[in-house]
Amino acid sequence: MNRFQKWLFLAGFIFLTLGCQRDDICPEGTETTSLLVIEFYDPLDPTRLKAVPNLMVRASGKEEILMGPTTVNTVSLPLRTDENFTEYIFTINSGSEEENADTVTFTYSPDLEYLNRACGYKVNYNSLDVAIHEDENNWILSETIIQESVENETEAHIYFTH
Structure with missing residues (x-):
């Protein structure tokens, strides 16, 4: 091999190893671990969304406060990926004399799903269950599980009446 061929071979090798790397950026719009979506309804008319005044969630x-205080009828909350339960305290009328806190435990089976090298994994939550801890003055009256799997954020997974 002459000198020119050696340089051509070396340049080609460098180009192939350094110039043709895969792009390791996760594309926008790729599904990631979904949030739990909860909607709040009126117990007298279960088809009507009912806003929760000054809701605070931690x-x-x-x-540290995860959200609020704010008046909303829908919340989206993260679930723990390293455990099979997450416990939140939902406080209505936060900061007022009528403040009332309910503790709610969500249990589930986390399931890892490999997306690709750039995006890594996402977690789906299966067998979703919810328990409202009873106290002397619960403001969350009842719960209904709409979807037992949390795989997307397009629809509510749980309805609370208050």
């Missing part, structure tokens, strides 16, 4: 045992 994880049980944590001081």
Whole structure:
């Protein structure tokens, strides 16, 4: 091999190893781990959404506030990926004399789904269940599980009446 061929071979090798790498950016719009969607309804008319005044949500045992206080009829919350349960404290009328907190535990089976090298994994949650801890003055009156699997955020997974 002459000198020109060696340089051509070396340049080709460098181009192939450095110039043709896969793009490791996760494309926008790729599904990621979904949030749990909860809608709040009126117990007297279960077809009508009912806003929760000054709702504040925080994880049980944590001081930082996850959301609120805000008046909403739908919330989207993350579930823990390293456990099979997540516990939240939902506080209605936050900051007022009528403040009332309910503790709610969500249990599920986390299921890892491989997406691709750039995006990694997402977690789907199966066998969703919910328990409202009873106290002397629960403001969440009842719960209905609409979807037992949390795989997307397009529709509600749970309805609460209050």
